[in-house]
Amino acid sequence: xxxxxxxxxxxxxxxxxxTAEFYSDMLGFTVGRRPAFKFPGIWLWNDDRPIxxxxxxxxxxxxxxxxxxxxYWASDLKGYIAKLKAKNLAYDLRxxxxxxxxxxxxxxxxxxxxxxxxxxxxxxNEEGPASA
Numbered sequence: 001x002x003x004x005x006x007x008x009x010x011x012x013x014x015x016x017x018x019t020a021e022f023y024s025d026m027l028g029f030t031v032g033r034r035p036a037f038k039f040p041g042i043w044l045w046n047d048d049r050p051i052x053x054x055x056x057x058x059x060x061x062x063x064x065x066x067x068x069x070x071x072y073w074a075s076d077l078k079g080y081i082a083k084l085k086a087k088n089l090a091y092d093l094r095x096x097x098x099x100x101x102x103x104x105x106x107x108x109x110x111x112x113x114x115x116x117x118x119x120x121x122x123x124x125n126e127e128g129p130a131s132a
Contacts, residue, residue, distance in 0.1 A: 008051050009070040013114045016042045016056035022113050023052060026083065027072065027120075060114070069109070069117035077106055077122045081129055084110055095128070 013019045020042045023029045029052060032045035040056040052070075074080065084091045091110040096102045104124030111117055 008049075008053055010053040010055060011112070011114060011116050012055050012057055012060050014056065014058065014060060015113075016040060016054045018113060019054050020044060023054075026080075026112075026118075027074075069119050071119035071121055074108075074120040074122055075126065077108065077126045077128060080108055080120060084108075093129070096124075 011019060020029075020031055023044050024031070027046070029044035029046050032043055032050060034041065034043040034050070034053075042054045042056075043050040044052040044054065046052075081091070081093070089110050091108060094107045094109070096105045096107065098104070102121075102124075106122035106124070106126055106128060108120045108122065109117060
């Protein structure tokens with residue numbers, strides 16, 4: 001009975017609408033159908049699937065437990081860097097070293113407005129910024 005795939009991530013926030021707008025703008029996710037739970041929240045969809053669940057609470061639990069970040073495969077590295085710069089958002093761009101899995105793949109890290117770390121992965125043949 002093997003696991004088939006990762007299904008979704010869940011973020012807890014004090015402002016679900018602001019979080020949804022961030023992910024819609026940055027990653028192109030769209031607000032979609034959500035079960036009629038008795039607590040507020042939004043489901044964000046990508047490619048006809050609910051990929052990010054946003055739960056709104058008056059208080060955010062302290063500490064993130066063992067979850068460090070959520071990663072998505074993307075394209076247009078230069079476009080994402082330009083978008084982050086335009087929004088004055090700090091980011092960390094890395095390239096996987098030679099000699100291992102994913103050699104040369106780009107990794108772009110940044111935080112969402114709630115402090116959740118987001119990683120976007122890009123193919124090794126994507127053109128990086130001149131300063132990389």
